[in-house]
Amino acid sequence: MSEPINELRSRIDALDAELLKLLNQRAQLAREIGRLKNGAVYRPEREAQVLRRLKQLNGGPLSAEVVERLFVEIISACRALEQPLTVAYLGPEGTFSEESAIKRFGSSAERMPCPSIDEVFRAVESRHAHYGVVPVENSTEGAVGRTLDLLLQTPLKVCGEIMLQVHQTLLFNGDSLAEVKRVYSHPQSFAQCQQWLASNLRHAERVTAPSNAEAARLASGEPGAAAIASRRAGSRFQLKVFVENIEDDPRNTTRFLVIGPEDAGISGNDKTSLVMSATNRPGAMRDLLEPFARRQIDLTRLESRPSRTGLWEYVFYVDIKGHREEPQVATALAEVGEKASLLKILGSYPCARD
Amino acid sequence: MSEPINELRSRIDALDAELLKLLNQRAQLAREIGRLKNGAVYRPEREAQVLRRLKQLNGGPLSAEVVERLFVEIISACRALEQPLTVAYLGPEGTFSEESAIKRFGSSAERMPCPSIDEVFRAVESRHAHYGVVPVENSTEGAVGRTLDLLLQTPLKVCGEIMLQVHQTLLFNGDSLAEVKRVYSHPQSFAQCQQWLASNLRHAERVTAPSNAEAARLASGEPGAAAIASRRAGSRFQLKVFVENIEDDPRNTTRFLVIGPEDAGISGNDKTSLVMSATNRPGAMRDLLEPFARRQIDLTRLESRPSRTGLWEYVFYVDIKGHREEPQVATALAEVGEKASLLKILGSYPCARD
Numbered sequence: 219m220s221e222p223i224n225e226l227r228s229r230i231d232a233l234d235a236e237l238l239k240l241l242n243q244r245a246q247l248a249r250e251i252g253r254l255k256n257g258a259v260y261r262p263e264r265e266a267q268v269l270r271r272l273k274q275l276n277g278g279p280l281s282a283e284v285v286e287r288l289f290v291e292i293i294s295a296c297r298a299l300e301q302p303l304t305v306a307y308l309g310p311e312g313t314f315s316e317e318s319a320i321k322r323f324g325s326s327a328e329r330m331p332c333p334s335i336d337e338v339f340r341a342v343e344s345r346h347a348h349y350g351v352v353p354v355e356n357s358t359e360g361a362v363g364r365t366l367d368l369l370l371q372t373p374l375k376v377c378g379e380i381m382l383q384v385h386q387t388l389l390f391n392g393d394s395l396a397e398v399k400r401v402y403s404h405p406q407s408f409a410q411c412q413q414w415l416a417s418n419l420r421h422a423e424r425v426t427a428p429s430n431a432e433a434a435r436l437a438s439g440e441p442g443a444a445a446i447a448s449r450r451a452g453s454r455f456q457l458k459v460f461v462e463n464i465e466d467d468p469r470n471t472t473r474f475l476v477i478g479p480e481d482a483g484i485s486g487n488d489k490t491s492l493v494m495s496a497t498n499r500p501g502a503m504r505d506l507l508e509p510f511a512r513r514q515i516d517l518t519r520l521e522s523r524p525s526r527t528g529l530w531e532y533v534f535y536v537d538i539k540g541h542r543e544e545p546q547v548a549t550a551l552a553e554v555g556e557k558a559s560l561l562k563i564l565g566s567y568p569c570a571r572d
Numbered sequence: 573m574s575e576p577i578n579e580l581r582s583r584i585d586a587l588d589a590e591l592l593k594l595l596n597q598r599a600q601l602a603r604e605i606g607r608l609k610n611g612a613v614y615r616p617e618r619e620a621q622v623l624r625r626l627k628q629l630n631g632g633p634l635s636a637e638v639v640e641r642l643f644v645e646i647i648s649a650c651r652a653l654e655q656p657l658t659v660a661y662l663g664p665e666g667t668f669s670e671e672s673a674i675k676r677f678g679s680s681a682e683r684m685p686c687p688s689i690d691e692v693f694r695a696v697e698s699r700h701a702h703y704g705v706v707p708v709e710n711s712t713e714g715a716v717g718r719t720l721d722l723l724l725q726t727p728l729k730v731c732g733e734i735m736l737q738v739h740q741t742l743l744f745n746g747d748s749l750a751e752v753k754r755v756y757s758h759p760q761s762f763a764q765c766q767q768w769l770a771s772n773l774r775h776a777e778r779v780t781a782p783s784n785a786e787a788a789r790l791a792s793g794e795p796g797a798a799a800i801a802s803r804r805a806g807s808r809f810q811l812k813v814f815v816e817n818i819e820d821d822p823r824n825t826t827r828f829l830v831i832g833p834e835d836a837g838i839s840g841n842d843k844t845s846l847v848m849s850a851t852n853r854p855g856a857m858r859d860l861l862e863p864f865a866r867r868q869i870d871l872t873r874l875e876s877r878p879s880r881t882g883l884w885e886y887v888f889y890v891d892i893k894g895h896r897e898e899p900q901v902a903t904a905l906a907e908v909g910e911k912a913s914l915l916k917i918l919g920s921y922p923c924a925r926d
Binding site: 230235237247337346 | 584591598599609634643682686691700810
């Protein structure tokens with residue numbers, strides 16, 4: 219071992235001792251807050267503020283993403299000193315839902331995989347879990363209808379959103395793209411990588427598979443075959459990551475909602491999710507949205523869905539920018555409430571992206 | 573929000589800013605070391621030293637276990653700046669093997685679940701993965717024979733061990749132990765909790781299940797039924813953790829080995845794993861062990877296993893305290909090598925427990 223490495227290591231040791239001291243001081247302060255608050259130790263708006271601020275302060279070399287992950291772990295460990303949170307999600311283990319639950323709650327939270335979205339809601343409603351994480355928009359499968367239906371019925375509130383980036387990877391065990399005779403993938407993944415395929419693999423045969431994991435499995439057993447799937451599927455079936463991030467839209471993400479007994483306080487950069495409906499006459503929807511438009515409140519999402527109750531033909535799921543307690547938003551919501559035959563405020567929560 | 577909470581939060585904010593600065597400084601130093609070393613950035617002995625020291629320095633309130641987990645994540649994130657490690661393990665996701673891989677390599681490492689122990693070895697031998705994690709002693713199933721057999725054949729070295737504590741939990745959705753009419757569990761788990769069952773649930777019927785997860789599933793559907801399983805199985809089947817840590821031996825653990833292209837350097841508290849054999853005559857084994865005994869080198873494990881090659885009737889798997897490069901150990905090994913018909917040094921590595 220050369221001298222300079224030893225020197226660098228001593229500096230790391232000194233930093234580590236200082237880090238340890240600060241981490242314990244932080245845990246002590248978090249514990250005092252927990253005592254003052256009698257245990258209600260998860261405040262989504264506070265955590266969002268803390269993470270936003272740290273990502274702004276960050277000068278690298280650690281990326282914003284890594285900084286967020288480390289601090290989610292630190293916060294999660296400090297919180298678990300008081301009361302470990304239980305988080306229900308759509309299982310089994312190893313899914314994107316689990317990844318998103320860890321992304322938000324850290325690995326000190328207890329995880330409760332549930333066999334269906336219905337059971338995630340039930341677990342939180344029955345207080346078997348403190349919070350639940352459910353997919354709501356899936357870039358490969360579109361809106362998750364079951365989640366939308368259950369949000370209409372539940373007494374729970376939406377108190378957070380989690381965005382998970384979904385990357386497509388060309389997995390291939392050969393040496394050059396010219397050797398690829400066939401590509402396996404799920405039809406939605408082919409659709410997401412059309413431009414890349416057109417420029418790079420025009421002559422390879424495309425064979426659809428029921429899932430990306432299955433595509434990787436098929437490719438792993440066949441010389442000259444590649445798959446479009448996740449890195450993780452590549453690891454699983456021992457296929458090389460040949461080209462990364464081949465999706466045409468690099469912002470290809472799945473969005474999850476966090477559900478719990480209450481929504482979040484104001485963090486300064488929030489969204490509010492609503493369900494609403496009006497009697498079925500021309501222009502009814504435009505009328506309902508007008509109070510937002512007049513106040514320049516952004517709509518970030520609008521999705522219509524046939525009503526299952528028979529009372530309204532359609533219900534509309536609307537996400538707006540702003541917190542329901544902010545004056546502008548509150549008066550707009552009051553106005554909408556007078557016009558709508560149904561208005562349910564699902565909850566306000568910090569935006570996942572700043 | 574009351575004043576004192578705001579004050580505590582400002583202090584946390586100040587600590588977080590300082591933590592962020594130090595984390596980035598640490599990442600920068602780790603990067604410089606990586607450059608000096610041309611990428612060979614995982615040194616098991618160095619990590620063991622760093623973690624041991626921090627656990628000694630730790631004054632709480634964070635537990636030694638949490639300190640270790642946070643620093644494994646920090647080290648893992650710093651290392652991933654240079655070269656993310658790929659770690660193969662016995663899958664599927666969500667197993668104890670995965671838990672142990674995360675425990676050692678942190679969540680910034682790429683994880684490669686393999687369908688069999690053979691494929692974990694193959695993945696590392698073929699350099700699809702940098703390291704592999706394989707179970708070697710399983711407190712519920714005893715020694716893992718397949719791992720021992722493969723260690724005999726592989727050119728890989730053992731470069732680490734990971735101990736994972738396995739806790740048994742009584743899962744039950746009723747209100748008192750008196751309501752438990754029946755308990756489901758795996759026979760080995762019943763065996764591990766015999767004393768507790770005898771004192772606390774003498775009159776409940778015991779019904780064996782093929783796995784603890786299956787036991788939890790059965791109990792969840794039947795009023796008056798409890799299960800002995802992991803907390804995680806309880807979360808999974810929405811059973812309450814009724815009593816924790818009911819195992820008779822609180823040190824109930826599973827041991828994993830880390831395999832890689834090289835073993836570890838000296839960390840100051842190490843073990844060495846060996847396989848050896850002697851011609852089949854009385855006292856042969858005692859003779860082989862004598863060089864260790866004479867130098868007061870501790871044997872931490874001795875396990876005999878029928879040889880599959882036919883050349884020797886038995887091979888002995890021996891773990892000793894100390895590193896193969898330490899003079900005492902080196903001379904003992906040389907002496908053993910002269911006497912034994914087979915001696916293979918599987919590797920030296922830091923002890924998982926201090």
